[in-house]
Amino acid sequence: MEQEKRPEEVKKTSARKWTESAKKVRGLVANMYLRAITEDKPVAWVMFTLCNELFVAMDVLPVYPENYAGLCATKRVGDPFIDRAEADGYSNVTCSYARIGLGYSALWRDTGEIPPFAPDGGMARPIMLVGSSLVCDTRYKWFQAFSRYLDVPYYAFDMPGPPAVTAHRPDVREQYMKYNLTQLHGLVSFMEERLGKKMDWDKLDEIVRRAEKSYRLWYDAYMMAGRAVPCPFPAEDSFRCFVPAFFMIGEQEALDFYQGLYDEIKYKVDNKIGSLPEERYRLLWGGGLPPWHTMGIFNYVEDRGALFVFQSVYLPLNPADIPDRITNPLERLVYSRYEMGIRRAEHDRKLGLFGACNFVGLGNPLLFVDEFKVDGVVMHWLRSCRGATIGQIYQKRLLAERSNLPVLFVESDMCDIRDYFEADWKMKFDAFLETLETRKRAGA
Amino acid sequence: MAFFAGIDVGSVTTKAVIVADGELGVYHVAPSGANYRLAAQKVMEEALAKAGLALDDLAYIVATGYGAANADFAAQQVTDISCCARGVNRLFPQVRTVIEIGGQASRIIRVNAEGRATNFVVSERCAAGSGRFLQVIARVLQIDLEDVGPLSLKAKNPVTYTTGCAVFGESEAISRVAEGTPKEDILAGVHNALAAKISNLLERVGLEEECAITGGGALDVGLIMRVEQRLGVHLLVPPQPQITAALGAALLAEERSPISPA
Numbered sequence: 001m002e003q004e005k006r007p008e009e010v011k012k013t014s015a016r017k018w019t020e021s022a023k024k025v026r027g028l029v030a031n032m033y034l035r036a037i038t039e040d041k042p043v044a045w046v047m048f049t050l051c052n053e054l055f056v057a058m059d060v061l062p063v064y065p066e067n068y069a070g071l072c073a074t075k076r077v078g079d080p081f082i083d084r085a086e087a088d089g090y091s092n093v094t095c096s097y098a099r100i101g102l103g104y105s106a107l108w109r110d111t112g113e114i115p116p117f118a119p120d121g122g123m124a125r126p127i128m129l130v131g132s133s134l135v136c137d138t139r140y141k142w143f144q145a146f147s148r149y150l151d152v153p154y155y156a157f158d159m160p161g162p163p164a165v166t167a168h169r170p171d172v173r174e175q176y177m178k179y180n181l182t183q184l185h186g187l188v189s190f191m192e193e194r195l196g197k198k199m200d201w202d203k204l205d206e207i208v209r210r211a212e213k214s215y216r217l218w219y220d221a222y223m224m225a226g227r228a229v230p231c232p233f234p235a236e237d238s239f240r241c242f243v244p245a246f247f248m249i250g251e252q253e254a255l256d257f258y259q260g261l262y263d264e265i266k267y268k269v270d271n272k273i274g275s276l277p278e279e280r281y282r283l284l285w286g287g288g289l290p291p292w293h294t295m296g297i298f299n300y301v302e303d304r305g306a307l308f309v310f311q312s313v314y315l316p317l318n319p320a321d322i323p324d325r326i327t328n329p330l331e332r333l334v335y336s337r338y339e340m341g342i343r344r345a346e347h348d349r350k351l352g353l354f355g356a357c358n359f360v361g362l363g364n365p366l367l368f369v370d371e372f373k374v375d376g377v378v379m380h381w382l383r384s385c386r387g388a389t390i391g392q393i394y395q396k397r398l399l400a401e402r403s404n405l406p407v408l409f410v411e412s413d414m415c416d417i418r419d420y421f422e423a424d425w426k427m428k429f430d431a432f433l434e435t436l437e438t439r440k441r442a443g444a
Numbered sequence: 445m446a447f448f449a450g451i452d453v454g455s456v457t458t459k460a461v462i463v464a465d466g467e468l469g470v471y472h473v474a475p476s477g478a479n480y481r482l483a484a485q486k487v488m489e490e491a492l493a494k495a496g497l498a499l500d501d502l503a504y505i506v507a508t509g510y511g512a513a514n515a516d517f518a519a520q521q522v523t524d525i526s527c528c529a530r531g532v533n534r535l536f537p538q539v540r541t542v543i544e545i546g547g548q549a550s551r552i553i554r555v556n557a558e559g560r561a562t563n564f565v566v567s568e569r570c571a572a573g574s575g576r577f578l579q580v581i582a583r584v585l586q587i588d589l590e591d592v593g594p595l596s597l598k599a600k601n602p603v604t605y606t607t608g609c610a611v612f613g614e615s616e617a618i619s620r621v622a623e624g625t626p627k628e629d630i631l632a633g634v635h636n637a638l639a640a641k642i643s644n645l646l647e648r649v650g651l652e653e654e655c656a657i658t659g660g661g662a663l664d665v666g667l668i669m670r671v672e673q674r675l676g677v678h679l680l681v682p683p684q685p686q687i688t689a690a691l692g693a694a695l696l697a698e699e700r701s702p703i704s705p706a
């Protein structure tokens with residue numbers, strides 16, 4: 001019945017690319033998987049955990065199952081992996097990133113081979129698995145399960161963010177930094193043991209500093225684009241261009257990419273080159289990961305004169321100025337992560353809020369709506385991701401109280417297309433744009 | 445005189461309305477079944493027959509609802525949010541909040557004085573937040589949907605559902621039946637559960653009086669009573685609540701038609 005009512009699919013599932021930088025990302029991603037398969041280097045499966053620099057320094061090729069899950073979803077080949085994971089008893093509300101990776105591992109164990117339909121040649125066999133407590137609870141168990149399927153050792157470390165209220169107290173800061181440093185040292189020891197070689201600290205220092213430059217360019221480029229009217233870099237492009245920062249940071253390629261992105265956006269902003277001929281409505285994607293399976297839906301909205309000028313989900317990390325006295329690269333890493341966390345809490349405090357950020361990667365939409373001249377906010381409820389969904393109602397309430405901006409909720413999942421009902425999305429977007437038009441006319 | 449029509453192809457029923465000079469002329473309602481295209485055609489034919497008109501006599505047609513694309517004889521599609529706002533505004537110009545309980549979802553729509561939607565929220569894709577929940581429980585209790593409301597008014601001890609899910613709710617209703625709980629208490633429990641969901645939805649867009657209730661759910665007197673109790677407001681109910689969006693579509697057809705009414 002549901003099937004029958006399903007509308008005509010968006011013909012093209014991926015979204016238009018508006019910038020040259022966004023067009024480059026696909027190639028970078030494909031190369032990341034290809035290198036892991038073809039190069040004679042150790043591979044680690046890693047969670048997004050803000051320490052890619054360590055892998056680059058140790059000459060390990062990191063592969064990120066969450067990125068791979070998104071790739072499977074964009075190519076709409078995630079279903080067999082999800083089915084396999086569910087056949088092993090994983091619930092359909094377990095993170096679909098996890099389900100795709102677990103199904104992949106189970107199929108590999110079943111046949112002893114990379115599943116033939118795995119895109120980009122598949123995820124290469126790892127010699128280690130690395131994850132942390134960052135982001136959400138699913139992650140501990142997810143990588144533990146990988147470890148069992150693949151019989152590969154797993155190292156999990158703790159990575160607490162700064163506490164929202166007491167982060168500024170010197171004693172608290174010192175304790176957190178010390179603790180996080182110990183945790184990273186633990187990871188380095190684990191890697192050294194697995195690889196049978198020592199960390200090259202000078203090399204790591206160079207890589208960490210390169211990453212710092214990349215982070216700054218990433219942040220400046222995104223913020224410049226969000227402020228710009230017209231906007232040259234809509235959310236679907238920024239949902240692509242975070243990839244090097246999350247999964248390749250520390251590499252020269254990532255630095256080059258963000259330099260290119262910054263230059264491209266600056267040129268377009270300086271020359272008032274936007275994406276749409278007329279930005280009738282400026283929208284903010286203000287919560288929830290995007291529907292990787294149907295990114296073309298962004299074009300549906302654009303064809304109706306609305307542009308997502310920013311997404312506050314894969315938010316660039318506000319880079320910290322690290323004092324010169326901190327020369328140890330691990331300490332620099334810890335310092336910058338802590339400062340980034342503090343800045344976020346600081347923003348919330350300025351707005352008179354407490355804990356409005358629900359997720360490490362999520363910003364409070366309130367921070368952007370005025371500065372980016374936003375007319376409406378869209379949030380995505382994800383059936384299998386609590387981390388990015390919890391707090392949305394609260395954020396919506398804050399928006400209503402403090403900005404009177406309308407918020408649209410759409411529902412599905414980041415990867416599991418079975419949770420996506422396109423007619424419903426289109427109807428909601430249409431109705432939302434109609435209400436924005438009414439408000440515009442009324443000068444609300 | 446020019447005639448205009450609106451057709452609302454919903455997940456459970458299809459409704460057609462024909463208006464002339466902005467006044468409701470005739471309407472027809474029938475189940476949508478599994479073939480929306482056929483349902484749209486048939487319902488429109490029936491409405492035309494009631495009005496003694498042919499399709500060519502209609503100056504402009506607007507389609508709405510989940511299956512709007514199936515009404516290929518319509519000149520335009522408009523969302524059911526906008527249509528519902530417009531329809532309610534014609535019936536009750538003073539209404540600023542509409543609670544629409546459809547077969548697939550419930551919606552809260554904030555409406556301005558011109559009958560335009562200024563904000564809205566739609567229930568999650570979960571049967572427990574829509575009229576579907578009532579259908580499911582009516583089937584378990586083996587009673588007709590139209591008897592649900594009157595019967596529920598006799599409830600003395602409404603059951604409290606321990607779940608927010610229609611599938612679990614169905615199992616729970618079955619166990620209550622097995623325990624010998626009176627049907628009216630089970631039904632009143634469903635009404636309370638729905639009223640709670642509606643109240644939560646309302647929190648998100650705010651309630652501004654006056655308030656109307658529309659959609660198929662508004663045919664259920666028991667549900668209306670429980671929602672009123674829960675919200676502490678009086679609900680205005682259109683005489684044919686399920687055709688509100690189709691009426692709005694017909695009015696929009698009149699407004700958007702290149703042919704102005706004679």
Ligand code: SF4
Pocket residue numbers: 095096097098135136137138139384385386387388
């Ligand atoms: S935050 Fe969401 S998407 Fe990320 S791992 Fe947790 S459940 Fe999955």
